[in-house]
Amino acid sequence: MEVTRRLVLGASGALAMPGLLRAQGTAPIRIGEINSYTAQPAFTLPYRNAMQLAVEETNARGGVLGRALELITRDDAGRPQDAVRLAGELVNDLKVDVLAGAYLSNVGLALGEYATQNKRLYIAGEPLTDAMVWERGNRYTFRLRPSTYMQASILAEEASKLPAKRWVTVSPNYEFGQSAVKWFRQLLSARRPDVQFVGEQWPALGRVDAGATVQALEGMRPDGILNVLFGTDLTNFVRQGNTRGLFERRTVVSLLTGEPEYLDPLGDEAPEGWIVTGYPGEAIDTPAHKAFAGAYRAKFNAKPMCGSLVGYSLINSIAAGIAKAGSVEVEKMVEGFRGARFDTPAGSAEYRAIDQQGTLGVYVGKTALRGNAGVMTDWRYIDGKDLLPSDEVVRGLRPAGAN
């Protein structure tokens, strides 16, 4: 029975524990992870690699509560409805102890709904939407990565230090883009009542008509531009913007553009001097990060991406939460994860008790060209706890029943 199950699981990327630990006679702690592996491979594959690395390292240290970690991954194909179905498989058939994963916000929210409905613990890694822990927050859902609000708030802070007064925004027309623009406008206007937002562009996600969009923005004669486009939209936008001179003598602040997932494909056209959130990667020289990046490179012969940082930290946070809970019983884990501190390559972080948001921080810096590739320069790391609104505000955002 065990053999067949392993064979089946092996095919879908499951990672079994080392034989040594099995001999101790304790069943492994199962983490069931769901992500958009086929729909978003560029982001999720480095993430999965790092999770596997973290599981191996944790198990080499003796696991958690004397038990090994076992990671089972599933592909949601980019569809929340599939994620919910697979969550059922992981929970009911494979008896996982913790649900984790999601890259897309809607998949994360759907899994959060599943978690609260079925009283299972769910740790979201990548999803950015604020709703994960605020409007749609619930007792059983924790989220690791800095949210849209946190990313927008640091950019608004940086933007407020600049002379630019006439701002325009360009953003993919869906929830992430809309909330990023909303927060940025709100937070920047609060700090700088003298700024004006003179126009906005809302290309459809993945289908930007870059020439026309750039031309329209140019026509608005802005001083500053907030960009929320990413991926292929960003590539097309930057190329047209470069040729048409949109970025010259203008301030650009840009969400996520410093992540190597988005910056690398721009190659020698990576913009210079944009203020971005992102991930400087191997340029980070703290001992913790060097160890992580070295181990990652040794195992996968590639540099860690932002997704790798999240995947690695996700497993560490789960291990720390379970250790603090001292049990894999769901309600105990919820209490244990609240306020659990864990180490990440970026620094120490915790799951806040107030809203179950992780305090993994944000790297903010400027883009520059080194050779034929874009990099982040002048970056600094801001702890996530400094990017979140006051406790009263958070309490007001989170449903009463979520605690």
Add this chain to the structure above:
Amino acid sequence: MSSILPQLLTGLATASSLFLISAGLTIIFGVSRIVNFSHGSLMMLGAYIGWSILTRLPREPEWFALGVLATALATAIIGVVLEMAVLRRVYRSPELFQLLATFGVVLIIQDVTLLLWGPTELPLPRPRWLRGFVEVAGSRFPLYDLVLIAIGPLVLGLLWLALNRTRWGTLVRAATLDREMVAALGVDQRRLFTSVFALGAGLAGLGGALSLPNASANLGIDLSVIADAFVVVVVGGLGSLPGAFLASVLIGVLQAFGIVLVPKITLVLVFLVMAVVLVFRPNGLLGRPQTEAREATVAAPVVRPAPPALRLLGAVTLALAVAAPFIVGGYYLTVLTDACVAILFATSLHFMMGPGGMASFGHAAWFGIGAYAAGLLLHWAGAPMPLGLLAAPVAAGLVSGLFGLFVVRLSGVYLAMLTLAFAQIAWAVSFQWVEVTGGDNGLLGVWPPDWARDPRLYYWMALALSVGVALLLRRALYAPYGYALRAARDSTPRARAIGLDVEGLRMVALVIAGAACGLGGAIFAYGKGGVFPTYISIPHSVEALLMVLLGGLQTVAGPIVGALVYTGLADILVRSTDLWRLVLGAVIVVLVVAFPEGIAGAVRRLWLRGREA
């Protein structure tokens, strides 16, 4: 004011790109009547191959041109392979099976591309000359976009010459007008079709390579391009090259100015254009009416009541389904609940598509409208589940009725394309109108009330509703209404001549199909706890087609068989391999080639062998 000229030129550059991606599609359709879903995939291959070639060549313009042509040639060769390996075997199958085969190819190419080039997007590094610009009305305008503006008409001109000044072109035009005639003239159709497909594929490759200086080779090209190309081809008129050009210019320019005037609804705008054009010119701007003769000659087999053995099999299956919660574990219960929804999804599509003769590429629209009706009622009015389950079919039925008012006079591929357009509009609204629909985050917390929360109970409810509705649909198909609907499909003139209200029959079929599908959407929503725009996505619509065609269009049991087989197959594949798209695509292609009448149809044929003279 000064921005009008640059914006216009930008629109024209977009128009050229649109023309390049749609020209091949429309030529292929004109001759072979194949709606080639894999056209976007060919363009994606063009972009990747172009990237591989161009990054290895010197960066001067002449080398760029050479590399682009080499790419077009390479994709043309891939097109030949595709035509000979797959499409040639399905020319005799019903039109929609060819579509299905090409969708299988889409899935295969997705995974193959991922395996060959990796997941990261690959932009072509631009040499200096590709970054050049000229001053136009005080704005910088990219030199390359000027080149693109010229390439569109140039390609149109070359194609016109090829079609009007060569013997090959004469044959192609003749085949576009009348396929049988060309066959009767003793022309080697196979070679003609292969050459046309190679040309179409080559044009797709050309478009892919030429897109590189402004974009990148990435895995999202296929589906985004195919939606654009469909719109252009349909607006221009299927099979009409000048029509495609005109439509490209219309859409490109409209989009460029739409971005300035109504930046939030550009996506909807494009599909609205398509809808408006089709309502006023049902054959597109320059299209001709489709010859219906061919469809009429391929008579559907006589529908007869199920033999006792099949009824028994159905009863046994139903008994097993009712007993399932005592047999299988929690997860398989969810899969079975999904299968119940799939049955509604497929039988409702079959109702309008099989007996109704109205194919739909956008069936997920009704599914989504039903789901959103239930979700929005709950979200904004706190309506309980029974009300949601009632409201869903009502809402979906009403909207499909309204939709029917506009489209009921259309037929064939145009109708199917309009359903696609409508589904895309519905998707865009759900995705972009965040204040009301929650956008891609969806509507959450759509759970059944406590009494129905037990998965077993919910499954039984889903089973009762889906089997109940499926039986009602079946009943209607054997009743005078269903026969009349089929009569209108078999021969519209004859149906009218015996006094049948053809439009009315079709309208009601649309409403019934929409309502049944909407109910499925609501059941699905309560089962998953939420409503998301992915319910209305193109791949979801294609799933409905897959189920119906896999099962078989001409049997009443077909869609049910298809729904069960597809749900099971997809579930097993997704959980057992990361390469599930490759395997699923291959399975689809093999099934289409081997069983053009679908699974149930093939079984029926084997069953009837020797039983009927």
Add this chain to the structure above:
Amino acid sequence: MSVLSVQGLGKSFGGVQAVSGVSFSVAPGEMLALIGPNGAGKSTLFNMVGGQLQPDAGSVTLGGATISGLGPRAVARQGVGRTFQITATFGSMTVRENVQMALLSHRREIWCFWRSVAERFGAEADALLAQVGLEAQAERATGVLAYGDLKRLELAVALGNAPRLLLMDEPTAGMAPAERVALMQLTRRLATERGIAVLFTEHDMDVVFDVADRILVLDRGALIAEGDGPAIRANPAVRAVYLGTDAGSH
């Protein structure tokens, strides 16, 4: 009292006058043939009576009620049955079901979603099939019928509507000569028995002179002659424009 009355009917396409000032009537039980060289306007005239085309001028009345301007479906509802030059039957149904459809439509039972078709008007359908000699084929698919049988099926389907007027467009096209006469004599018999007025176009002059009570001759959109067989044969205008051009000497 005539069943069908056509007064001053006219139609032009883009300036070309296809039919102009045509008037005639058909009595119950009468077989009226409409002949004329190709391009004479027969199909246009036929389609205006059947509702497929709207006339520019004139009127069509059926039993005193105006039917011009109604669509083909409404015309059918008024009691006009028709057969098509290219046979049009319901290919996914059996022969009997084809006739049942006409009966169901005539009895306004189409909008029934519950009762099985199998239980409706089977006997009446069989009776109609027997009248056209197809009773043995009732269970067969229409797709496998011989061409002559298809024509007879069309006739049975048209009769299912209990028509007052039967429009037959080239009813014998594509049939063997012996079959032609048989089909039209069958029609003749049914028309007499049921008092149906029949208007038909026909190329085969043997058939025309054999079964038609009266013959209309159309040339370049206008009626040039009207009368029984011998009168038409003798008519010099007809001989000039029609029979004269026809190498055969009927």
